[in-house]
Structures are given as structure tokens and as C-alpha cells.
Amino acid sequence: MLEVEHLSVSYGVARALDDVSLSAEEGSITAVLGANGAGKTTLLRAITGLVGAKSGSVRLKGKELLGLRTEEIVRLGVAHVPEGRGVITELTVDENLKLGALWRRREPAYRHGIERAYELFPALESRRRRPAATLSGGERQMLAIGRALAASPRLLLLDEPSLGLAPLVTRELLRVVRGLAHSDGLTLLLVEQNASSALSIADTAIVLNLGQVVVNEDAAALSSDEKLRHSYLGF
Amino acid sequence: MSVHASSRTTRLPGLIRLPDQPLVRHLLLAIVAGGLLLWLTFSVSAFDNTELAEIGWYAIAIAGLSVLTGVSGQISLGHGAFVAVGAYAAGLMMEHFDLPLIVPIAVGVAVAAVLGALVGLPATRLRGPYLAAVTLALALAVQDIPEKFSSLFNGDEGIIVNPATPPHSVPPERWLAWITLFSALVTMVVLANFLRSRFGRALRAVRDDEIAAAASGLHPARLRVLAFAVSAATAGLAGGLFALWSGIVSPDSFSLFLSIQLLAGMVIGGSGTLGGAWWGALALVYVPEWSMSLSGHFNFSSGISANLQNAVFGVLIIAIMMVAPSGIQGWLRSLGSKLWGWPGHRRAVATGSTPLPAAISSPHSSTTSTTEGNIP
Amino acid sequence: MSLFVDLTLNGITYGVIYAAVALGLVLIWRATRILNFAQGALATLTTYIAVSLLDRSINYWFAFAAALAAGLVVGALTERVFIRPLYGKPELNPVVVSIGLLILVESVVGAIWGSADRGFTPAFSQYGVDIFNDHLDFSRFDIFVLGSVLVLMLAMLVLFRWTSLGLKMRAGAFAPEVARLLGVRVGRILTVGWALATLAGALAGVLVAPLVLLSPNMMDPILVYGLVAAVLGGLDSPVGALVGGVVTGLGISYVGGYLGSSMETVGAAVLLIAVLSVRPEGIFSRPRARRV
Numbered sequence: 073m074l075e076v077e078h079l080s081v082s083y084g085v086a087r088a089l090d091d092v093s094l095s096a097e098e099g100s101i102t103a104v105l106g107a108n109g110a111g112k113t114t115l116l117r118a119i120t121g122l123v124g125a126k127s128g129s130v131r132l133k134g135k136e137l138l139g140l141r142t143e144e145i146v147r148l149g150v151a152h153v154p155e156g157r158g159v160i161t162e163l164t165v166d167e168n169l170k171l172g173a174l175w176r177r178r179e180p181a182y183r184h185g186i187e188r189a190y191e192l193f194p195a196l197e198s199r200r201r202r203p204a205a206t207l208s209g210g211e212r213q214m215l216a217i218g219r220a221l222a223a224s225p226r227l228l229l230l231d232e233p234s235l236g237l238a239p240l241v242t243r244e245l246l247r248v249v250r251g252l253a254h255s256d257g258l259t260l261l262l263v264e265q266n267a268s269s270a271l272s273i274a275d276t277a278i279v280l281n282l283g284q285v286v287v288n289e290d291a292a293a294l295s296s297d298e299k300l301r302h303s304y305l306g307f
Numbered sequence: 308m309s310v311h312a313s314s315r316t317t318r319l320p321g322l323i324r325l326p327d328q329p330l331v332r333h334l335l336l337a338i339v340a341g342g343l344l345l346w347l348t349f350s351v352s353a354f355d356n357t358e359l360a361e362i363g364w365y366a367i368a369i370a371g372l373s374v375l376t377g378v379s380g381q382i383s384l385g386h387g388a389f390v391a392v393g394a395y396a397a398g399l400m401m402e403h404f405d406l407p408l409i410v411p412i413a414v415g416v417a418v419a420a421v422l423g424a425l426v427g428l429p430a431t432r433l434r435g436p437y438l439a440a441v442t443l444a445l446a447l448a449v450q451d452i453p454e455k456f457s458s459l460f461n462g463d464e465g466i467i468v469n470p471a472t473p474p475h476s477v478p479p480e481r482w483l484a485w486i487t488l489f490s491a492l493v494t495m496v497v498l499a500n501f502l503r504s505r506f507g508r509a510l511r512a513v514r515d516d517e518i519a520a521a522a523s524g525l526h527p528a529r530l531r532v533l534a535f536a537v538s539a540a541t542a543g544l545a546g547g548l549f550a551l552w553s554g555i556v557s558p559d560s561f562s563l564f565l566s567i568q569l570l571a572g573m574v575i576g577g578s579g580t581l582g583g584a585w586w587g588a589l590a591l592v593y594v595p596e597w598s599m600s601l602s603g604h605f606n607f608s609s610g611i612s613a614n615l616q617n618a619v620f621g622v623l624i625i626a627i628m629m630v631a632p633s634g635i636q637g638w639l640r641s642l643g644s645k646l647w648g649w650p651g652h653r654r655a656v657a658t659g660s661t662p663l664p665a666a667i668s669s670p671h672s673s674t675t676s677t678t679e680g681n682i683p
Numbered sequence: 684m685s686l687f688v689d690l691t692l693n694g695i696t697y698g699v700i701y702a703a704v705a706l707g708l709v710l711i712w713r714a715t716r717i718l719n720f721a722q723g724a725l726a727t728l729t730t731y732i733a734v735s736l737l738d739r740s741i742n743y744w745f746a747f748a749a750a751l752a753a754g755l756v757v758g759a760l761t762e763r764v765f766i767r768p769l770y771g772k773p774e775l776n777p778v779v780v781s782i783g784l785l786i787l788v789e790s791v792v793g794a795i796w797g798s799a800d801r802g803f804t805p806a807f808s809q810y811g812v813d814i815f816n817d818h819l820d821f822s823r824f825d826i827f828v829l830g831s832v833l834v835l836m837l838a839m840l841v842l843f844r845w846t847s848l849g850l851k852m853r854a855g856a857f858a859p860e861v862a863r864l865l866g867v868r869v870g871r872i873l874t875v876g877w878a879l880a881t882l883a884g885a886l887a888g889v890l891v892a893p894l895v896l897l898s899p900n901m902m903d904p905i906l907v908y909g910l911v912a913a914v915l916g917g918l919d920s921p922v923g924a925l926v927g928g929v930v931t932g933l934g935i936s937y938v939g940g941y942l943g944s945s946m947e948t949v950g951a952a953v954l955l956i957a958v959l960s961v962r963p964e965g966i967f968s969r970p971r972a973r974r975v
Contacts, residue, residue, distance in 0.1 A: 120864065142863040151864075158861040160854055171854050174847055175866035223866065382775070429956055432963045436718045440914040441959065443907055444952035451945045563903065567782060574779050610797050614790035614899075621787025628780045629768055 073098040073259040074119075074227055079128035081111075081118050081283075088114040090283040092128070096276070098226075099257040101250060103274035103291060105267045105305060110280040112263040113155050116229045119261075120152045121145050132227060147175055151225035155232055157216040161205035165196055165215055168204055172219035189218030192248055210241040217249065228252075229261045234269060242266070246273050267305040271295045279304045333499045337492045344492075348484045356480035357552070358592055363487030364548040365588035367494050369572045370581055371541030376570075377579020378502060379534035380514030381430065382439045385446030387565030389539040391558075393419040393546025395453070398466040398556040408471055408486070408551075415547035416540050423539020427532035446566050453558045465557025468550045487548050494541055495581050501537065502581075510534055571624050577634030586635040594619055685819070690940040691933065692821040697894070697908075698932020699832040703887035704902075704909025705916065705924035706839065707880035712918045713856045714876045717766070717777045721784035723906030725761065725881050726888030727899060728788055729753040731796050733889055734803055734897060743806035750889045751882055758881025762874045793899040803892035828890045835886055836925060839879070843921075852876055904948075908935065911955050917965030926966065930954075 074096040081089040089111045096102045104112050117123040119130050121142040130137040137145050146152070151172075160168055166186075173185045190197045193214040199207065204215060213233055220228060230249070234242040250273040252258045264270035271277060277294045279287035287294065287304060294300055348356055372386045397415035400406070426445065430438055453460035460466070473482030501507055512520040513527045521527055550556050572591045577583025595616040602612030631638040704722060711719045733750035737743065765784060769777045807824035843849035854862040855872045863869055891905055912931040916923020931951065938950030962968060 122860065122863075142860075143866050143868050146864060146866040154861070154864060158858065158864065160858050160861060162857050163850070163853065167850055170847075171850060171862070171865050171867070174851065177847065219865070429960055433959060434963075436712070436918060437914055437959055437963065437965075439718060440910045441952070441955055444911055444948070444955050447904065447907055448948040448952040451948050454945045455943070455949075563907075567786065570779075570782065571786075611794045613798065614793040617786050617790035618794070621783045621785070621790060624783030625765065625780050625787065628776045628783065629765075632772065632776050 073100075073133055074261070075129070075131040076115075076119070077129045077131075079115070079118060079130060080126045081114055081123060082126050087283050088123075089118065089125075092280070092283070092285050094278050094285065094288065096227075096259050096261060098259055099253055100275045101253050101260040101262060101273055103267070103270040103277045104261060104263045104280065105265075105270060105277060106280035108265070109282075111283040112280055113231055114283075115280070116152060116154075116231050116261065116263055119145075119229060120150060143175075146223075149223075149226035150229070151220035151223060151227070152229040153216045153220045153231060153233065155235070157212050159204045159207070159212045159216050159219075161203065164201050164203055165207070166200045168215055168219050169196075169222050172222035176223050185222040185224050188224075189222050192221070192252075193218050209236045210238070210245075213237060213241075213245060217245065221252070224256075225258070227259045227261070229263075231263045232265060233262070234264060234266045239269070242269055246270075249273070267301075268295075329503045330500055333496045337496045341489070341492050344488050345485075348481050348488075353478060353480040356478075356484040359484040360480070360487040360548075360552050361592050362585070362588045363484070363491040364545040364552060365569075365572060365591050366491050366584045367548070368542050368545035368569050369576060369587045369591075370494060370498055370584035371538040371545070372569050372573050373576075373579055373581070373584055374498060374502070374510075374541070375534055375538035376573065378507065378514065379510045379531065379538075381531060381534065382435065383442045383535075383538070384439050384566050384570065385426075385442035385444075385449070386538070386542055386569045387561050387563070388442075388446045388449040389419045389423060389542035390546040390549060390565065390569075391449055391561035392422055392539075393543025394550040394556045394561070395460060395466070395546075396543070397547035398468050398550040399459075401468055401550070402466055412490075412544065412547040415550075416543040419543025419546065420536045420540035423542075424532050424536040426539070427535025430535060431528040431531045443563075446563055450558050450562055461557075463558060465555050465559075466550075468554050468556060470554060471551055483552060487552065490544060490548060494544065495584075498537075498541070499581055506530070506533065568620075571620055573634075574624055575627055575634055577636030577638075580634070580636040582639075583634050583636035590623070594623070686940060689820040690936045692819070692825065693940075694933035694936030695929060696821075696825045696828050696932070697891075697936065698912075698929035699829055699925075700887050700891050700894075700905065700928070701908045701912040701931050702925045702928025703832050703835060703883050703890070704905060705913035705928050706836070706921055707883035707887075708910060708913040709916075709918055709921055709924045710876055710880040710883070712913070714852065714873055715766075715777075717781070718910075719877075719880065720778065720781040720906070721761070721788060722781075722880070722884045722909070723902030724785040724788040724792075725757050726754070726884035726905075727902045728792055729757060729881075729885035730803070730888035730892050730897060730901070731792055734801070734892070735796070737804070743804075747806075747889055750885050754882040754885025755878040757885075758878040759874050761881065762877035766877070767870065767873075789899045796899070798899055800896045800898045803889075803897045805893045809893060824893060831886060831890065835883060836921075839883075839921065842879075848872075848875065908932075908951060911951050914965055915955065915958050917962075917968035920965070920967035923965055923967035 076092060076094045079089055079092045080087070092111070092115060094102065104115060106112055114123060118125050119137065121137065121140055125138050128138070132148055132150065135148065137148070137150075160171070163171070169186050169189050173182055176182050176185065195211055196214055196218060199211070204212065207215060217230070217233065228249075233245055237245070246269060249260060249262075253260050262270050262274065271291050271294060274291040277287065277289055277291040278285055279294075281304065287300060289297075289300075344359070348359060351359070368386065368390055371389075372383065375381055375383050375386075393415035396418040397411040400411035400414050404411075426442075430441065433441060453465075454462050457463075470479055471482060471486060473479050509520070509525050509530050510533075512523070512525060513530050517527050549560070553560065568591055572587030573583065574587075575590045576585065576587030598616040598619045599612065602615050607615065627634060633641070704726070707722050708719060711717055711722075729750045732753045733746040736746040736749055761784065765780050766777050769780065805824050805827070807822065807827045809822045809824045811818055811820045811822050843853060851862070851867045851872050852875065854865070854867060855869050855876075859869055862872075887905065887909070888902060892901065895901060895905075908931055909928070912927035913924055914927070915930060916925070916927030931954065934954045935947050935951055939947040942950070958966065
């Protein structure tokens with residue numbers, strides 16, 4: 073589904089990503105781990121075109137994404153919940169969700185996508201007409217993910233969903249997300265600093281350090297390899 | 308930069324060396340430029356000398372605006388108002404008193420500076436578009452004041468200014484050119500040193516990041532007022548010289564259009580640079596002439612030719628912004644660095660390579676993220 | 684007393700025209716953080732288009748509609764041709780370009796249609812109403828002015844609150860990057876925004892032309908007062924545009940009526956400074972915290 077090959081991204085003279093390659097199969101969950109500043113967020117931003125790449129290639133089911141505008145990449149079936157969630161607080165919950173699915177408005181599945189989000193996250197249903205500013209952290213995360221799912225994407229990029237959330241909430245969120253991967257064939261790229269929870273649902277794990285891929289392993293294998301875990305993930 | 312222990316010079320292409328000491332360097336440049344201009348005033352016609360004088364006071368006004376906008380980051384759409392103030396103050400002095408020329412001019416400068424500081428005071432709390440709106444409103448208001456207090460300012464008719472009496476055997480136009488160009492060079496040297504001084508650095512620091520500057524012990528509010536005062540003072544000087552040059556001071560000369568012209572000149576020449584002020588002045592004086600001769604050549608009707616000159620300005624502004632936002636001076640600098648490896652900018656003067664500051668608008672980054680921010 | 688009433692009605696009439704200009708400025712500001720100084724000049728252009736139709740004996744309503752339609756087209760073109768190439772560059776560049784456009788458009792208008800003042804006769808009587816023994820300086824046309832600006836405001840409200848386009852525009856203004864991540868074609872949305880803003884300006888132009896005499900520089904003071912109104916109301920607030928407009932209109936009207944018309948500009952400046960001293964970002968501005 074997703075092929076990233078030799079991707080390099082620079083901010084001025086600083087190399088944020090250096091020759092990064094990975095591939096994700098349809099319906100798989102890939103955890104992208106590493107310390108702060110390792111380049112995890114940059115990787116996601118490069119895939120959705122928010123940041124330009126110096127070299128390399130990113131292909132979604134064979135289609136090259138590099139060089140396309142963000143909104144066009146999204147319209148190819150990619151959804152990206154950015155760091156900080158990106159909930160638009162001036163809009164209501166319903167408006168946020170609608171916005172997520174708007175580009176599919178002409179399709180019959182449009183309304184279905186929005187209702188689906190409410191099914192997945194019932195807590196949002198009761199707050200439909202409230203401004204998103206009134207939501208708690210966990211609810212905003214649900215909204216952000218629900219919004220991303222409203223367009224029934226094929227590839228979902230999640231940037232640090234657990235940030236600021238209680239562990240229980242995080243676990244529930246990830247459980248829902250994993251369910252989607254299995255039921256809908258949704259391919260997931262999950263960036264996390266909280267490595268253990270990410271590893272618990274992931275199929276593959278990638279560890280970035282200073283912009284380079286240092287580990288690319290089966291998630292279960294990485295979990296059980298204590299040495300590797302210690303040196304790169306700190307636990 | 309040369310590494311020789313003995314020399315304190317900067318190497319420019321090949322042969323020319325300039326001293327490192329800023330004041331000396333500026334004075335040297337001014338003297339050389341002055342010599343060239345002096346020679347010019349002897350070789351050209353009386354009409355051309357009048358135009359040289361016009362270039363002189365335009366350059367002074369634009370330089371002042373550049374300090375305010377380019378270096379201090381505060382947009383002013385009412386710069387013409389300070390020119391008017393200087394012109395009226397100097398004009399009134401010249402009408403009522405018989406004093407050596409320097410006195411009325413100095414009065415013009417002083418009055419404009421005081422008013423500039425007064426305007427700068429409320430301006431300290433205002434950002435970008437809000438400041439632009441206030442300066443615009445003030446510019447419009449200033450135009451109506453002479454009419455309201457017509458006894459003092461002689462209303463629409465304006466004040467007649469007698470031309471300066473030149474010393475024996477010097478034609479009046481040449482004398483006028485000397486006065487104006489000399490004042491312009493003095494202004495440039497003063498401004499260049501000002502910008503090089505800690506005040507200049509402080510202004511730039513405040514422009515780039517006000518809160519950080521304040522945290523470092525600077526006083527942004529006071530510096531802003533200072534910038535306004537300095538810029539208004541130069542405009543006042545330009546105004547006084549304008550009064551001499553034009554012979555009459557009336558509200559018509561100071562419409563909103565003057566402020567826009569000065570802004571245009573600054574943009575075309577290169578905002579934030581002193582060299583740019585000269586380019587801008589050249590443009591303001593010669594573009595209308597050139598377009599006039601163009602209309603004459605093609606025999607345009609008077610309706611079209613009157614509008615052609617403004618249209619050309621409009622096109623110039625747009626073109627420069629889209630193609631060379633740092634203006635002519637900035638473009639020359641980048642050309643120089645490409646061809647001869649000049650340093651990106653000489654820190655003597657404000658970095659002309661910075662296009663107009665982003666400080667005009669409340670930058671997105673300064674607002675609380677209305678979406679969830681990146682605050683963990 | 685009747686002077687006060689006249690001045691008040693007069694102030695409201697002009698005030699809503701300033702509000703329309705202000706609305707255009709606010710729309711563009713919200714979406715792009717650009718102050719569009721060409722707003723007035725573009726409105727002059729569309730008004731001249733209308734007047735040249737009137738000259739050909741085309742009826743007023745058609746000319747009126749044509750001006751509004753021209754506003755949409757001109758606004759969209761301006762964004763595409765002059766503003767779009769400047770995204771990503773320093774923020775002051777598009778502002779200066781708009782000043783250049785102001786100069787360019789006004790001189791083109793002068794070249795095509797001549798610089799002389801001319802009249803613009805609307806479909807409504809501009810003669811005031813006679814009540815009892817008093818003549819009230821408030822005509823059918825003035826009512827039309829009030830009505831059309833109110834319709835404009837309502838239409839904008841409906842557009843923004845209840846349509847998908849409006850939702851996209853709001854998202855694009857509040858959070859452009861997030862909007863892109865949701866598939867919103869932000870570029871097109873901005874073009875639409877400019878088109879609508881210029882439509883508002885075009886309306887202001889046709890409404891003010893019968894009141895002040897049409898000339899290439901007609902909108903210069905109107906633009907300044909519209910800017911004052913927008914700033915007074917808080918540049919982020921469409922409601923502020925309306926309130927700011929009426930306040931500005933009333934203020935100028937009273938100053939002009941009681942202190943003489945040459946004091947109007949002074950009055951506007953004083954009003955602006957006074958309000959901004961208390962609320963540096965306008966009446967309806969939201970306090971903004973700064974992350975260091």
C-alpha cells in the first residue's frame with residue numbers, strides 16, 4: 073500500500089530525514105518510534121506533502137505522492153491526524169466531522185462516514201452541536217480521529233495520539249484503531265513516543281534516530297528484544 | 308574579508324579598499340558621492356539642476372520612511388504628512404522672519420520630529436494593519452487642517468516661499484541643488500551611523516522579535532517612538548527643502564498621493580536601505596518625465612497621458628514586488644554577491660536583502676493556536 | 684433637532700456603505716492576513732462598468748447586477764493573477780502589490796472613462812421625505828442602500844454558517860494547514876473569498892456613486908473610512924465591520940454637521956485613535972495570547 077524509498081528531507085541545512093525507506097502492507101499497522109527530534113513527525117508531514125522532500129519517493133499503491141499538493145494527496149485516500157490533533161476549535165463537533173468528509177460529498181457513502189465516526193466514538197454524539205473548544209483532551213483526540221476516518225481513507229497517519237491523554241484513554245483509542253485496520257483493511261502509520269503501547273498493537277516497528285532508520289523489525293520481535301528496546305526506546 | 312594583520316579594510320572587487328570604521332567609511336562615500344554630484348551640477352542645465360534638487364529631497368524623505376518601515380518594521384502610510392509639517396513650519400518661518408536659511412529648515416525638522424514622537428506614542432500599542440489605518444487616517448486629516456485654520460496657513464492658496472538667494476555668480480538652480488544634495492548626503496551619513504549604532508541594532512531586534520528584545524532589556528515602546536521621531540525629522544527636512552524647491556506650500560502638494568509615492572519610491576528602491584532611497588527618488592522624478600515623453604511620442608490624448616504616469620508606477624510597484632521584492636538596491640546586492648562574492652549585506656546599513664517585514668500583520672504564529680497547538 | 688435626525692440618518696446610510704467596504708476587507712484579512720488596499724479601486728472599476736451600461740440605456744437593475752457580477756470576476760482574477768504568486772513570501776508583499784493595484788486600476792479607469800466627475804442616477808428617488816412640515820433628508824434611495832447592505836450581510840451570514848462552501852472558508856481562515864489535511868482545496872477557497880470580498884466592495888461602489896459623484900478617485904476616502912470601520916470593529920469580525928461602519932458613519936456625520944465638513948477627516952482620525960487606545964485590536968477583537 074505505502075512505499076517510501078530513500079526519502080530525504082532538509083530544513084535549510086539541517087537534515088531532518090536521511091535516506092528513509094519503509095513499506096507498509098494493506099491493513100497493517102506500522103509503529104514509527106524514536107526520541108524527540110528523530111524525524112517521526114517530519115516523515116508523516118513529508119508523506120502528506122506538508123513539507124517538501126529533497127529526494128526519494130513515496131508511493132501509495134504505486135502512485136507517486138511527492139510533489140503533489142496536500143489536499144490532492146488527501147483526496148487519494150490519505151488521512152493525517154497531525155501532532156497536536158488539529159481540532160478546529162471555532163467549529164462545532166459536527167462541523168469538524170463534516171469537514172473531514174466534505175470532499176467525498178458527492179458520493180453516497182458521505183453521510184455514512186460521518187455516522188461511522190459517531191458510532192466509533194459515542195461520546196461525540198452527545199456533543200454534536202457544541203464548539204470543539206469545549207471538548208476534553210481525550211474527546212478532541214476522538215474527534216480528530218473520527219474526522220480523519222470520516223472520509224474512509226485507505227491510509228491513516230497518526231502523530232502521537234497518546235499525547236496528553238490518560239493511559240486508559242490511549243489504550244481504548246488504539247484498540248478502536250486496531251479494530252479498523254482489521255475490519256476495513258485500513259493501513260496505519262502510527263508515530264508514538266510512548267513506544268510500549270504502540271508496539272502492543274503494531275505489526276511492524278520502525279525506529280528513527282537523527283533522521284535515519286535504525287531498526288525495521290517485526291513489532292513482536294522488537295518488543296521481546298531487550299537490548300534493542302533499551303538502547304533505542306529506553307525501556 | 309582580508310586577513311592581513313595590519314589592514315583594517317574591507318576588500319571590494321579587486322582593488323577598492325574601504326576602511327572598516329563605519330563613520331569614516333560613510334564620510335568617505337559621502338565625499339566621493341558629493342564630488343560626483345558637484346561635478347554634475349556644473350555640467351547639466353538649469354532644469355536638470357532643479358531635478359537634481361528634487362531627487363535630493365525625495366531621497367531624504369524616502370530614507371526616513373525606510374528607517375521606519377524597513378528597519379523598525381512599522382508601516383506608515385502617512386509619511387507625506389510629516390513632509391507637509393516640515394514644509395509648513397519652514398515656510399511660515401521664512402515668510403514671517405528673515406533668518407539664515409538653516410534656521411527655518413531646522414525648525415521644520417524639529418517640529419516634525421516632535422509631532423513624529425507624538426504620533427509614535429499611541430502607535431506603540433498598535434500593530435501592523437492597525438497602525439497602517441491610523442497613519443492613513445492622519446494623512447487624510449492633515450490635508451484638511453490648513454483649510455480649517457486658513458488664517459494661519461493661508462488655506463488653499465498656500466504660503467509663498469521666496470527662493471534662496473545664492474551667493475554671487477552662482478545660478479539659483481545650482482545653488483538649490485547644492486543645498487538639497489548636501490543636506491541629502493549629510494542625512495545619509497547621519498542615518499547610516501544611526502542605523503549602525505546600538506539604536507539601529509536595537510530597532511532591528513525589536514522588529515524581528517519584540518518580546519525577546521524586551522526580555523533582553525530593550526524598551527520596544529521607547530524605540531518605536533524614537534524611530535517615528537527620526538523618520539519624521541527626516542521627512543521634515545525634506546519638507547523644508549521642498550518648500551524652497553517648489554516656492555509654494557499648499558495643501559495640494561501633500562495629498563495622500565504623496566505618501567503613496569514615497570512608499571512606492573521606497574519599495575522600488577529597496578526598503579530598509581539608504582542606497583534604495585536614491586533609486587526610489589530617481590524613479591519618482593524620472594518615471595513621470597519618461598512617461599510624459601512617451602505620451603508625447605505616441606501622441607496620447609491628455610486624458611491618457613495624465614493617467615499613464617500613475618499607471619506606470621502601479622505596474623512598477625507590482626512588478627518589483629513579484630520579481631525583485633528587495634527593490635533595486637536589493638537586486639543589485641544579490642547580483643554583486645553572485646558576480647563578485649560580495650558579502651550578503653554590509654552591516655553598516657539595514658539589511659536590504661530582507662524584503663519588507665512581516666511585522667505589518669499579526670503573524671499567525673503570534674495568535675493562540677485556534678486549533679490545538681503544538682503544546683504537549 | 685431635525686439637524687440631529689438628518690445627521691443620524693445620513694450617518695447610518697454612509698455608515699452601512701463603509702460597512703460593506705469593511706466587510707470586504709475583513710473577509711480577505713481573515714482568510715489571508717492581507718490588507719487589500721485595492722478594495723476601493725476595484726469597486727470603482729465595477730461601478731464604471733455599471734455606469735457605462737446605464738449610458739447605453741440599459742436599465743438600472745441590470746447595471747446593478749452587472750456591477751456585482753463584475754465584482755466577483757474581478758476579485759477572482761485579482762487573487763489568481765496578483766496575489767496567488769506571492770504566497771509563501773513575506774507578508775507585506777501582497778499588501779504593497781495591492782497598493783500598486785490601487786494606483787494602476789484608478790489610472791486605467793481614468794484613461795478609459797476620463798477623469799471628470801459624473802453622475803450616477805439610481806432607480807430610486809434621492810429626494811428626501813416630507814414629514815409634517817419638516818423635510819427629512821432621507822430618501823427612498825437611502826432606504827435602498829440600507830436594505831441592500833443588510834441583504835448582503837444576511838447573505839454572507841447564511842453562506843458562512845449554513846453552506847459547505849462557508850464551512851470550508853471558515854476552516855481555511857481558522858486553520859489553513861488542517862483544512863488542507865481534510866482535503867479542502869485552499870487555493871480555490873481563497874479565490875472565492877476574494878471574489879466575495881470584491882463583490883461587497885462593488886456593492887459599496889454602486890451605492891455610494893449617486894451620493895458622492897463618480898470619478899476615478901471616488902473610492903479613496905471611502906476606502907479609508909471603510910478601513911477605519913474594519914479596524915474599529917476588529918479586523919477578524921464581520922459583525923465588527925457592520926458595527927464599525929455604522930459608528931464611523933455616525934461619527935463622521937456628526938463631526939461634519941456640527942464642526943464643518945473639513946473636520947470630517949480629523950474626526951475619523953480622532954475616533955480611530957480613541958477606540959484603538961482602549962482596544963488596540965478593535966471592538967470585537969478577541970484577546971490573543973502570545974507563545975514565546
